[in-house]
Amino acid sequence: MYCPACDYRKNALGADACGNCGLPLTRLNAPAPNGPVEASLMREPVSVLDPRPPITVDAGATLGDAVRRMIDGRTGAVLVTGPGGELVGILTERDFLTKVAGAPGFEARPVREFMTLAPETVTPTDTLAFALGKMDAGAYRHLPVVEGGRPVGVISVRDLLRHVTEVCPEN
Incomplete structure (x- = not known):
């Protein structure tokens, strides 16, 4: 070089x-960005998505409580927190389909038995490309946004798609 x-x-x-x-x-x-979408993904932080406030449950909460919080919050994921408010896991719609469905008496069982431990996360200052790369590599539809180990928001694939369509030049 x-x-x-x-x-x-x-x-x-x-x-x-x-x-x-x-x-x-x-x-x-x-790498140099090629067009406004790549420039946005490479340069803009996760915070431009205005992440939704996280819906959280304690690791000892029941699955019944978690599913009610998801329904009431109209979201596909709840973040699971420990005693100090730190992120310890995530419970998603996919977890309900792959781990919970058919489990007898699931409503009373604790979230910790079914959650995904130590999920991938991003910070508000990470680039959109970094977040998108994590979501793609792990096949995640939801990604917790954390600061100091505590959840401050959640972003979804839908949030990224909405942003990209806003950045796309009109044809």
Whole structure:
């Protein structure tokens, strides 16, 4: 990789700094966005989605309580918190279909038996591309937004799609 400051051409591809003048090269290795959608995804933080406040339940809550909170909140996921308010898990519609369906007396069973422990998370300052990458890699439809280990919001695939359609130039 060549250095634009001193024209040194023996820098290894992906080098952090020029071996001759020390110019930082990391920004030169970053992919350039192609259009407004890519620019938005690469540069804008998760906070632009205005994440919904999280609907939370305690790990000891019953599945009946959790499903009522999901229905009342019109959401597909509840975040599960520990005694100090820290995020310890997530319980989603998919969990109900794959882990709970058919379990006798499920309404009275504790959330901790069925939740996904230590879910992937993002912070409000992470880029949209980072969040989308996590959602894609894990096949997640909901992603908790945390600050200091505590849930401050939830984003969904629908939130990202809505944002992308707003950014898309009209045809």
